[in-house]
Amino acid sequence: MKPFTAHHGLVAPLDRANVDTDQMVPKQFCKLVTRDGYGRVLFYDWRYLPGETPDPEFILNAPQYRGASILLARANFGCGSSREHAAWAVLDYGFRVILAPSFADIFYNNCFKNGVLPVVLPEDTIDTLFARAPSGLHLSVDLKEQSITDDQNFKASFAIGGFRKKCLLQGLDDIEMILQHEQKIAAYEEEACPLATLYSSL
Amino acid sequence: MPVTDPLSLYAKIWNSHVVHEEDGGPSILYIDRHFIHEASSPQAFAGLKAAGRKVRRPDLNFAVMDHMVSTRNRDLPVMDADAAGQFQALERNCRAAGIRLFDLHDANQGIVHVIGPELGITQPGQTIVCGDSHTSTHGAFGALAFGIGTSEVEHVLATQCLQQFRSKTMLVEFTGRKKPGVTAKDMIMALIGRMGIAGGTGHVIEYRGEALDDLSMEARMTVCNMTIEAGARAGMIAPDDITFAYLEGRPFVPRGQEFQDQVERWKTLRSDPNAKYDHKFCMDVGSLAPQVTWGTTPEMVVDVTGKIPAPASFNNPVQHQAATLALKYMGLEPGTPVTDIPIDHIFIGACTNSRIEDLRAAASIVKGRRVGRSVKRALVVPGSRRVKAQAEKEGLDTIFKTAGFEWRDSGCSMCIAANDDIVPPNDRCASTSNRNFEGRQGKGSRTHLVSPLMAAAAAIQGHFTDVRQWTREAVGQ
Numbered sequence: 001m002k003p004f005t006a007h008h009g010l011v012a013p014l015d016r017a018n019v020d021t022d023q024m025v026p027k028q029f030c031k032l033v034t035r036d037g038y039g040r041v042l043f044y045d046w047r048y049l050p051g052e053t054p055d056p057e058f059i060l061n062a063p064q065y066r067g068a069s070i071l072l073a074r075a076n077f078g079c080g081s082s083r084e085h086a087a088w089a090v091l092d093y094g095f096r097v098i099l100a101p102s103f104a105d106i107f108y109n110n111c112f113k114n115g116v117l118p119v120v121l122p123e124d125t126i127d128t129l130f131a132r133a134p135s136g137l138h139l140s141v142d143l144k145e146q147s148i149t150d151d152q153n154f155k156a157s158f159a160i161g162g163f164r165k166k167c168l169l170q171g172l173d174d175i176e177m178i179l180q181h182e183q184k185i186a187a188y189e190e191e192a193c194p195l196a197t198l199y200s201s202l
Numbered sequence: 203m204p205v206t207d208p209l210s211l212y213a214k215i216w217n218s219h220v221v222h223e224e225d226g227g228p229s230i231l232y233i234d235r236h237f238i239h240e241a242s243s244p245q246a247f248a249g250l251k252a253a254g255r256k257v258r259r260p261d262l263n264f265a266v267m268d269h270m271v272s273t274r275n276r277d278l279p280v281m282d283a284d285a286a287g288q289f290q291a292l293e294r295n296c297r298a299a300g301i302r303l304f305d306l307h308d309a310n311q312g313i314v315h316v317i318g319p320e321l322g323i324t325q326p327g328q329t330i331v332c333g334d335s336h337t338s339t340h341g342a343f344g345a346l347a348f349g350i351g352t353s354e355v356e357h358v359l360a361t362q363c364l365q366q367f368r369s370k371t372m373l374v375e376f377t378g379r380k381k382p383g384v385t386a387k388d389m390i391m392a393l394i395g396r397m398g399i400a401g402g403t404g405h406v407i408e409y410r411g412e413a414l415d416d417l418s419m420e421a422r423m424t425v426c427n428m429t430i431e432a433g434a435r436a437g438m439i440a441p442d443d444i445t446f447a448y449l450e451g452r453p454f455v456p457r458g459q460e461f462q463d464q465v466e467r468w469k470t471l472r473s474d475p476n477a478k479y480d481h482k483f484c485m486d487v488g489s490l491a492p493q494v495t496w497g498t499t500p501e502m503v504v505d506v507t508g509k510i511p512a513p514a515s516f517n518n519p520v521q522h523q524a525a526t527l528a529l530k531y532m533g534l535e536p537g538t539p540v541t542d543i544p545i546d547h548i549f550i551g552a553c554t555n556s557r558i559e560d561l562r563a564a565a566s567i568v569k570g571r572r573v574g575r576s577v578k579r580a581l582v583v584p585g586s587r588r589v590k591a592q593a594e595k596e597g598l599d600t601i602f603k604t605a606g607f608e609w610r611d612s613g614c615s616m617c618i619a620a621n622d623d624i625v626p627p628n629d630r631c632a633s634t635s636n637r638n639f640e641g642r643q644g645k646g647s648r649t650h651l652v653s654p655l656m657a658a659a660a661a662i663q664g665h666f667t668d669v670r671q672w673t674r675e676a677v678g679q
Contacts, residue, residue, distance in 0.1 A: 016527070017520045018399060018499050022639045027620040031270060031284035033244035033291050035352075045641050075520060076400040079433065079499075080639060082335040083242065084351035105403060105435055106335060106349055113353035161367070163227045174353070175255070178230055178361040181222045185363060188221045188232050189259075 002115040003171030007096045008140045009069030012060055013133040019073060020080035021107060025089050038085055039092030070139055072129050073100040077118075078107025087114045097141050099148075101126050112164050115171065117143060119158045128154075143169060208474035211440050212371055212406045215346040215471070219329045221363055228365040234328035236358045237314045238265040238301065240288040241620070242333030246356035247295040257299035259362045264323055265296045266304040268313045270620050273583050273610035276306050285621070299359075312586020312612045315339040315553035319423065320588055322452025326441040326468040331358060336553050336636065338429045341438035342422035343445055344471045346406070348436040369435050370480040372405040376413035378488030383670035385563070386421035387555060387634070387653035389413065390428040391493040393485055395503040402434025405480065408473065409439050413487045419448040420559040427554045428636050431500040440472035492669055494540050495638045495651040497528030502638075504540060506656065506668045512536035531640055532648050533628065541666050543650070547631040548573070548580035548607075548661040549643070550654055552617035555634035556585030558592050560654040565598045567658035567672055573606035574664030580607045581623065583615040607661070619643045632660040 029041045047058050054061040060068070071090065077100040078086060087110040090098065096116060101123045103111075111118045119141070121129075129137065140149050143165060148156045166172070178185075209217070222230040243265070250257070257263065270285035272278075280286040289306065296303040304311045310321060315336050318324040324340045330347035331337060333355040340347035350364070357364055376389060394401075407429055414422065422439050429437030446465050449455050456464060491505035502525070504511065513525040513536070529536065534543070550556070550564050561584065573580045582602045584590035590612055593599055599609045616623040617635035619642065625631045627646025634657050635642075638649040652660065659669040 015523075017524055020499075020637075020639045022637070022642055026641055026645070027618050030241050031282070031288060031620065033248070033287055035245045035248075045645055076403070076433065079399060080335065080637060082333060082349040082351055084245075084333075084353060087351070102400060102403065104400070104433060106351060110351040110353065113351060161226075174365055175253070175357055175360045178357065178363050178365060181230055184222050184230070185232070185361065189362075192218070192232065 001113070001171045001173065004096065004115050004117050004143055004168040006140065006142045006144070007069065007117070009096065009138065010065065010067055011070045011072050011099075011129065011133050011137040011139055012065040012068035013072040013130050014059060015074065015130060017074040018076045018079055021078055021083050021086035022080055024078070024086035025083060030083055030085050035088050037092065038089035039094065042089040042093045064134075064136060067094070069094050070097045070099065070141070071095045072126070072133055073098055074126070075101045077103050079104035082106045084110045084113070087111050087116055091116050099126065099129065112168060113174070115168065117141065117168060119148070121156055121158060125156050208477040210371055210473045210477040210479065211344060211408055211438055211471060212346060212369070213477070215327055215329065216368065218327070219346075228367050230363050231329060231366045233331055233358050233362055233364055234262060235318070235323055235330045236263045236362070237318055237330070237332035237337070238263060238292070238355065239269055239314050239332070239334065240267050240292040241269040242352050243295070243355055244288060244291040245352050246333070246359060247291070249356045250359055255360045257301065257359045260300040262362060263299075263301045263359065264304075264318070265292060265301050266311060266314050266317060267292060267306050268311070269614045269618060271306055271613040272621050273613045273615050273623060276611055282621070309587050312584075312588065313553045313556065313614055315423070315427065316557060316585035316589065319343065319419065320452070320586055322449055322455035325449065325455065326445060327471050331364065335430045336427050338434070338437050339423050339427040339553055341426040341429070341436050342419060343449075344438060344441035344468070346436060346438065349430065369406045370404050372402060372407045372434070372481040372483060373479040374407050374409050375482070375484045376409065376411035376487055377484060378413055378486040380413060380487040380490055381670060383655060383673035384487070384490050384492060385653040385655060386417055386424040388490055388493045389485075389487055390425045391495070391500065391503050391651060392490055394428065394432045394500045395493070396485065397432050397483060399431060399499050399501045400433040402429065402432035405434045406436045406438065407432070407434045408479070409437060414439060415442075418559055419444060420557040423557070424554055428500065431636055441468050492653060492656050494656065494666055495649070496532065496534060496540070497525065498531055498638055498640050499524070499528070500636070500638060500651060502528055503651075506540050506666055508540055510534045510536050510538045510540070541668065544576060544630065544665045545632045545650070545660045546578045546629040547625050548577060548657050549583070549616040549631055549633040549635065550657050551581065551583030551585065551615050552633070552635035553585065553614070554636040555654050556583060556589065556612075558589050560634065561589065561593045561598050562596070564654040564658040565601045567655055567669065568605045568607070568662065569601050571605055571662045573661045576664040577661055578629070580661045581610060581616060582607050583610045583623070584612045586612050605661075616643055619647070625649070632657045632666070
């Protein structure tokens with residue numbers, strides 16, 4: 001996984017609560033067997049008119065947000081389906097950070113598996129950022145310091161679990177971490193015998 | 203004797219599955235059963251292969267094709283090239299790893315959350331995961347079951363473990379007895395309406411209360427299925443005699459004395475008196491009416507006797523904005539009585555409501571009646587081929603077909619509309635599924651979530667109707 005240490009970028013505001021992962025990657029794009037290329041379909045039904053023409057009404061299509069790499073969102077972002085395609089699409093589109101008052105659990109977790117930093121900020125801080133975004137807001141996000149700043153004295157700090165922080169900073173492979181405990185896993189299997197209740201008459 | 207704190211059911215299952223724990227870090231949790239389907243697994247198998255890793259415990263992994271399958275005719279070649287690619291990948295991956303696969307043609311094929319319990323692979327006290335958010339369904343058996351992303355699917359394949367942080371806990375107590383015509387679907391929909399779709403975020407919910415005690419396993423699965431729609435990680439219900447009776451004799455459940463021994467062990471799977479929860483929520487179901495969603499999230503729900511709310515009735519600006527957008531998308535005017543909403547499509551199916559009891563309930567309404575003329579299409583999609591066979595044995599297929607329903611093969615179908623069972627733009631569907639998100643049943647589709655009884659009644663009338671008036675003569679759930 002790509003490590004995440006710090007990021008500086010343009011903020012794009014998506015002013016809508018409860019954005020679900022079906023909106024982020026509609027089902028017809030969950031039929032592939034690869035992890036790449038989902039950036040093109042991010043927010044597909046909102047983003048495109050028929051024929052895949054960008055819909056000028058959709059905020060991310062506005063010229064001023066071209067090249068944005070920080071997504072500003074509302075509460076319960078990423079709810080619904082567990083499809084990791086949503087996190088792949090966010091990353092492939094070019095977002096490295098999502099700022100929101102809250103996230104849905106599975107999507108939040110999926111972000112960390114893909115080097116995307118989901119940051120929870122208080123509602124009023126999010127409101128402030130929404131108010132400033134249209135005039136071209138650039139933010140610096142420092143994971144090590146757990147801070148967000150701009151060049152106009154804006155400063156916010158955010159909380160993140162120590163383990164998740166370490167994994168992102170170092171781009172750690174979770175599987176390798178689990179396998180370090182191989183002996184314990186084997187011992188558990190020996191003792192608890194998860195197969196014990198598994199019979200089959202099929 | 204050492205005094206131990208009273209434990210919740212969640213804590214008991216968690217504690218018995220911890221392989222490794224350390225301060226500040228996640229626990230490594232052993233996973234007893236891992237369900238796999240074609241849509242969320244190909245990238246996981248590819249990742250495993252790229253890293254040169256093997257599937258650790260193929261015997262604890264079970265795969266099925268469900269999300270993309272056609273429900274029309276399985277004997278024809280798969281026309282959708284992308285879906286075919288996923289089926290081939292799943293077949294190849296399972297064969298290489300030695301994982302049991304229930305493919306398109308298997309007599310046990312069905313929606314992953316229907317076949318797991320039905321075959322008895324799902325059992326009390328287990329940890330169960332799947333790359334699908336509705337894995338919460340299996341919690342109805344007193345298991346800890348939750349949805350994961352594809353990266354975690356890969357973790358489980360490689361290690362049969364997951365790194366997990368302990369969730370907060372919530373106790374939801376359902377008091378009272380629901381009236382005929384009111385179902386488990388209405389209970390969980392009303393709960394989500396009250397708690398909100400993020401009300402359970404970060405929590406595992408344990409359900410209890412007299413309203414649950416006489417619910418069948420099918421009905422309990424409906425409750426746990428939609429727990430994810432309240433934002434919670436998992437829902438669970440302590441196993442009881444109804445659970446044990448359901449499991450006895452199922453293919454993957456032990457027999458005879460071994461079954462009795464298991465039952466004794468399973469009986470210990472309940473929260474200790476005075477177990478602590480981070481939150482508690484109580485809802486009385488005695489006066490509950492059938493529920494209908496009007497918007498684009500499951501929390502946007504009203505009684506069938508109610509009216510479409512005005513955005514101005516929501517004080518919170520975020521909810522106000524969400525309601526405005528939802529009404530625009532749904533093509534609905536505030537103040538419209540729910541029973542005046544005309545319905546174009548009926549979908550009876552999905553992991554929420556496609557089990558035999560759901561089909562019996564719907565058939566009890568449909569029997570001797572005809573699908574309304576204004577209804578363009580009414581589908582019944584059994585949750586599994588076993589459910590389909592059982593329904594056909596009982597003659598339910600004839601009841602549905604005679605009334606004008608299409609009787610299909612099993613799969614996720616119009617719940618996710620990833621096959622060709624799609625609701626066209628601006629058409630309205632009364633659906634027994636679990637999500638009414640924009641575009642969920644097809645781009646521009648308008649979904650109203652309801653119970654099987656309500657969907658059946660809407661099919662006959664061509665608009666919503668209070669099914670409580672019909673269930674005096676029909677069998678309620």
